Ligand SMILES: NC(=O)c1ccc[n+]([C@@H]2O[C@H](COP(=O)([O-])OP(=O)(O)OC[C@H]3O[C@@H](n4cnc5c(N)ncnc54)[C@H](O)[C@@H]3O)[C@@H](O)[C@H]2O)c1
C-alpha cells in the first residue's frame with residue numbers, strides 16, 4: 001500500500017476535494033438511523049436491549065441497562081494500578097484546566113448611573129456524556145466529557161456508552177467515572193443511545209443536551225434529534241493535520257500522522273509541508289511504524305493515509321501550507337516548525353494547536369488538560385473545543401434603581417413609539433412614572 005502523496009509544489013490553487021471528510025456525506029447513515037430512533041421512541045428499554053444484542057453483540061440473556069454499583073467495584077479490583085494512576089493524573093489535569101476556565105457565577109456592570117446589567121452562568125439541568133465504544137474503549141472521553149460537567153455543577157450528568165459483548169461497560173470507563181464523580185452510566189450507544197436520552201426510556205433519563213464524540217451513527221442520530229436534544233460541539237471521526245517546515249525530521253512528522261489515523265477508516269490525517277525532504281522522509285518512515293501497530297490499527301491507519309482522506313501534501317511554499325490549514329480547519333493541529341509560536345499566530349481555524357516536537361497529539365488526547373473533544377469536519381471555523389461553557393447557559397440580568405430609571409425610560413419610550421409598540425411605551429411612562437414620583441417624595 002502506498003501513502004497518498006499530493007504534490008502541489010507547482011500548484012497555485014488548493015484542491016477543495018482535499019478538505020472533504022467522511023462526515024461530509026452522512027446519507028448512508030441517516031437513512032438507517034431513522035427506524036432505530038423510531039423504535040426507541042416507541043419501545044423504550046426493549047429496543048435498547050434488542051439493539052445492544054444486534055449492534056454490540058451482547059451475549060448474556062439478561063443484562064442491566066444501568067451499570068450497577070458492584071460493576072464499578074469489580075472494575076476497580078480488576079484494573080492495573082498503573083492505569084488507574086494514569087486515569088487519576090488525567091482527571092487532575094483536566095479538572096484543573098476546566099476549573100480555571102469556569103466563569104464567575106455572575107457579573108454585573110453599571111451601564112449608566114443606577115442601571116446595572118450582567119450575566120448569570122447557570123448549569124444545564126441534565127446532560128448526557130457520550131463515550132464511544134465501537135472500535136475501542138475510551139476512558140479518556142469519559143474524563144473529557146464528564147469532568148467539565150462536574151466542574152460546571154450539572155445536577156444530573158449521566159454517561160451513555162455501548163455495552164461490550166459481556167453486557168458490561170469497559171473497566172477503565174467505570175474507574176474513570178467513579179474518580180470523576182459520575183454514578184449514572186447507561187449501556188446504550190450508537191443512534192439508539194442518542195434516541196434514548198432524547199426521548200427518555202423506562203430506565204434512561206431524558207436529557208436536554210448530549211456531548212461527546214461518536215461514529216457517523218451517533219452523528220447522524222444527533223442531527224435528526226436536534227429539535228429535542230442540544231447536540232453540543234459537533235465531534236465526529238477524529239482528524240489531524242501535522243504542519244511541518246524544513247527544520248524537522250520527516251520521520252517524527254510521520255510518527256504523529258499515526259495518532260489520529262489509527263482511530264478508524266473514517267478518520268482523516270495529513271502531513272502538510274513545504275519541504276520535499278520532510279514529505280519523502282515521512283512517506284518512507286510510515287511502513288516501519290505500521291509494523292509496530294496491531295493489525296487492526298495499522299489497517300485503519302493505512303486506509304486513511306493511503307486513501308482519500310489522508311496522506312502527505314507538499315505545497316509550493318510554507319505560506320500555502322498555512323493556508324491549507326486555515327481552509328481545512330482541523331480538529332487537531334500539530335505545528336512542527338523551527339518557530340511554532342510564531343506560526344501559531346497565523347492559524348485562524350483549528351480545534352486545538354499543539355506546539356513543537358514535545359507536544360504530540362497523544363498528550364492532548366489523554367493527559368495535558370485541555371479538552372480533547374473538538375469540532376470536526378471543518379466546524380472549527382466557527383466552533384471551539386468542549387468546555388465548561390457547554391454545560392452552562394447564560395441568563396442575562398438587569399437591575400435598574402429608582403435613581404437610574406428616568407434617562408433609560410425616556411430613551412426606551414422613543415424606541416417603542418418609533419417601532420409602533422404603544423404597550424411598550426406605556427410601560428415606561430404612565431403608572432410607573434407616577435410610582436417613581438411617589439418613591440422620590442415618599
Ligand atoms: N472527536 C473526538 O473527540 C473523538 C474522540 C474519540 C473518538 N472519536 C471518534 O469517535 C468515533 C468512535 O466510533 P466507534 O465506532 O468506536 O464507537 P461509537 O460508540 O461511536 O459507535 C459504535 C456504535 O455505533 C452503532 N453501530 C455500529 N454499526 C452499526 C450498524 N451497522 N447499524 C447501526 N448502528 C451501528 C452501534 O450502536 C455501536 O454501539 C470514531 O469515529 C472516532 O474517530 C472522536
Ligand SMILES: N[C@H](CO)Cc1c[nH]c[nH+]1
Pocket residue numbers: 138140141237238239260331365372373374
Ligand atoms: N483523538 C480523540 C479526539 O479526537 C481522543 C482520543 C481518545 N482516545 C484516543 N484518542
Ligand SMILES: [Zn+2]
Pocket residue numbers: 238259260263365
Ligand atoms: Zn486520538
